[in-house]
Amino acid sequence: MHPARAWRGRSQRYRLEGEICEGCGARLFPPRDICPECQRPARTPYPLSGRGEVYSYTVVYEPPAGYEEQAPYIVALIKLEEGPLISAMLTDVEPEEVYIGMPVEMVTRVLHRQGERGVIAYGYKFRPVLRRMATMPAQPATVTA
Amino acid sequence: MREVAIIGVGQTPVGEHWGKGLRELALEALEAAMRDAGVERLDALYVGNMLSGQVEAQEHLGALVADFAGMHGVEAVKVEAACASGAAALRIGYAMIAGGLADFVAVVGVEKMTDAAGEAITAALATAADAEYEAVHGMTFTALNALLMRRYMHEYGYRREDFAPFSINAHRNAVHNPRAMLRFPITEEAFASARMIADPITLLDASPICDGAAAVILCPADQARAFHERPVRILASAVATDTVALHDRRDPLWLEAVALSAYRAFQQAGARPEDIDFFELHDAFTIMAALSLEASGFAPRGRGVAMALEGAIFRDGRLPIATMGGLKARGHPVGATGIYQVVEAVLQLRGQAGPNQIPHARLGMTQNIGGTGATVITHILEAID
Known part of the structure; x- marks a missing residue:
């Protein structure tokens, strides 16, 4: 991945920044600039909480190029509490522990590496909600690396 | 608009063609179709293909195939719509003749996948998904379909084994198709x-x-009889689109573009689902077959798998599908698949499907799906008396 391409997606990948439609209030992720609900412009940034639950999941045993070292890994559709579905890997969990409806939260991890000299792409993954976090106000994770 | 007919079909065997490249495969199918139609000159050539740029570092297939076929100067372009590239190319050829811009058009679907290793081809196929929000998360095409299949099983209470009739039917039909890849x-x-x-x-x-x-070779329907004794009319040709990313759909288990494309096709053809004699659907995965049956109007929601379990999809059933093996067993050379479906439908409508012949087949439907349902192209074909 070209560094500019990784940089361009920083607000979404690191902060889960979507958009809110001024017209109908729909919260959108990924950003799409035109609201699919009412077809009006939706360009106001809106950070999502990063909390949601598993809508569906699978384990990838035959990975695409660039993801071999992570396989087998779990990818899921997450239903965010604000409404949108999002595609992401699940982390810090074994496949047999995952179930549809499992509460999850966003964390920031390495998505993939491109060899010794390539870009290390960071972004969101989701993990089971930690019990000790349940009483704290959850914040979207930030990147320090 | 002019009516359009198919007057020639050709196909290479589907398989691992270590000895042939893109151009040789394309020419073999094109020559067979031109021989079948008895035409020697074309006004235009459309090439459906998805992966040539990624697997062979070769784009510009319109000119490449025209050049290799010795058709100096002919109009030719490549058409791409992921796994729906084949039917997308047919749609362009159809529109050219219907609109009066050409009289004799060839549409070739071609794909060369075996020159790339497993991980590379998995990554190449994932380019049909959303690169920024799906593929970057390690999503593969199989994974996207697995997400659909698990949710489907969760919502409707099916077991994994309940999907078996789709694959059993496809493999059984491939046994008698000499061009199929998995004939067992x-x-x-x-x-x-x-x-x-x-x-x-x-x-x-x-x-x-x-x-x-x-x-396939196309021409105006009123000239078709001069070229083939059993021409087939394209009664409907309809394209619809949906979000590229699965997660952007309000209801992932309802393939909106399938519903729209099928609805438009039925409207154009003046037909209803119960009029269709057989359906060459896009069974890239068993779950896609089920969702396609439902959104096309052949089964109620959540009943696509039940329809297969009841045997309605078999050759002697209410709606035979994958009659020559389908994507599952004939094989799925992605950008060529849409044309294979149409070639097989033409063979059925001509009465040339051999042991797999659907008796008295008059109306056949083909449906080619790009991505997880982002581009859906439905054609309805009719035997001309």
């Missing part, structure tokens, strides 16, 4: 114990990686 029957036991690719999808839910090319 499979059992329920084999389906239940197949190797997992992306849970709950196994090798026997998924279509194989392969090479192949198929071609």
Whole structure:
């Protein structure tokens, strides 16, 4: 991945920044600039909480190029509490522990590496909600690396 | 608008063509179709292909195939719409003749997949998904279909084994198709114990990686009889689109573009689902077959798998599907698949489908799906008396 391409997606990948439609209030992720609900412009940034639950999941045993070292890994559709579905890997969990409806939260991890000299792409993954976090106000994770 | 007919078909065997490249495969299918139609000159050539740039570092297939076929100067372009590239190319050829811009058009679907290794082809196929929000998260095409299949099983209470009839039917039909890749029957036991690719999808839910090319020759319907004694009319040609990313759909288990494309096709043809004699659907995965049956109007929601379990999809059933093996067992050379479907439908409507012939077939439907349902192209074909 070209560094500019990784940089361009920083607000979404690191902060889960979507958009809110001024017209109908729909919260959108990924950003799409035109609201699919009412077809009006939706360009106001809106950070999502990063909390949601598993809508569906699978384990990838035959990975695409660039993801071999992570396989087998779990990818899921997450239903965010604000409404949108999002595609992401699940982390810090074994496949047999995952179930549809499992509460999850966003964390920031390495998505993939491109060899010794390539870009290390960071972004969101989701993990089971930690019990000790349940009483704290959850914040979207930030990147320090 | 002018009516359009198919007057020639050609296809290479689907398989691992180590000795042939894109141009040789395309020419083999094109020559067979031109011989079948008895035409020697074309006004235009459209090439459906998805992966040539990624697998062979070769784009510009319109000119490449025209050049290799010795058609100096002919109009030719490549058409791309992921796995729906073949039918997308047919749609352009159809529109050219219907609109009076050309009289004799060839449409070739060609794909060369076996020159790339497993991880590379998995990554190449994932380019049909959303690169920024799906593929970057390690999403593969099998994984996207697995997400659909697991949710479907969760919502409607099916078991994995309930999907077996789709693959058993496809393999049984491929046995009698000399062009099919996987010409052997499979059992329920084999389906239940197949190797997992992306849970709950196994090798026997998924279509194989392969090479192949198929071609059709089109002309105005009122001239068709001069070229072939059993021409086939294109009664409907309809394209619809949906979000590229699965997660952007309000209801992932309802393929909106399938519903729209099928609805438009039925409107154009003046037909209803119950009028269709057989359906060449896009069974890249068993779950896609089920969702396609539902959104096309052949089964109520959540009943696509039940329809298969009841045997309605078999050759002697209410709606035979994958009559020559489907994507599952004929093979799925992605950009060529849409044309293979149409070639097989033409053979059925001509009465040339051999042991797999659907008796008295008059109306056949083909449906080619790009991505997880982002581009859906439905054609309805009719035997001309």
